[in-house]
Amino acid sequence: MLEVVKKEAKTKEEALNKCLEQLNVNSNEVYFYIEESASGLFGKKKYTAFVVTKYDVKEYIKEFLNDLAKKMNTSFNIEVTEKDGIISVIIITDDSSVLIGKEGRTLNAIQTILRQSLRKYGNFDIKVNLDISGYKLKREKNIEREVRKIAREVLKTKIEAKLDPMNSYERRIVHTIIASYDGLSTQSEGEAPNRYVVIKIKED
Secondary structure (H helix, E strand, O other): OOEEEEEOOOOHHHHHHHHHHHHHOHHHHEEEEEEEEEEEEEEEEEEEEEEEEEEHHHHHHHHOOOOHHHHHHOOEEEEEEEEEOOEEEEEOOOOOOHHHHHHHHHHHHHHHHHHHHHHHOOOOEEEEEEEOOOOOHHHHHHHHHHHHHHHHHHHHHOEEEEEOOOOOHHHHHHHHHHHHOOOOOEEEOOOOOOOOEEEEEOOO
16 A cells, blocks of 8 residues: 655645655655645635655555465566656566466556556556566567568658557557658557557658
8 A cells, every 4th residue: 555645835845845854755756746726715725745755656566466466376576666757567477478468468457457556546647667578678679670661661652551559558669769760750540449550751
């Protein structure tokens, strides 16, 4: 269970600082959000800060996944790190094929459940990227290789290309890769779970 510290004050800075003082941490060590509301007869503004430490979030993720492993009657090692505001979770297990699932569907489902579990504690902007035995890393490399091949073909033929359906994470990879090509643009189309990316010649 995550400990969420909540403090009210007349300014955003004061509300946040009250939380940081109680936790004895600095702003780089926490996730936080601030809500604004009116109070009193004259509707004076007040601010409420909600704060959790990054350390507690990482410990929560480990506990959550270990509990999930017990329910799935399996076990695995977990490595949790945080860099540039993104929490990377790597699971190493002998049951990787079961946990990854067909085309990574079980992996994506676990990541979704984890994110939803964190969301119940508040509106924190906690970005979590879960990988199992390097599956996503290999998948990313395969996507990049295929997308660059298609990009060259689109530039050569001037004919747009529709890619296979991808999840939001994989579509973001495609958008990022194509952004490095001056003459190309991308657009996501379709409805989830069959949403896909179109690579096309950039209009003048």
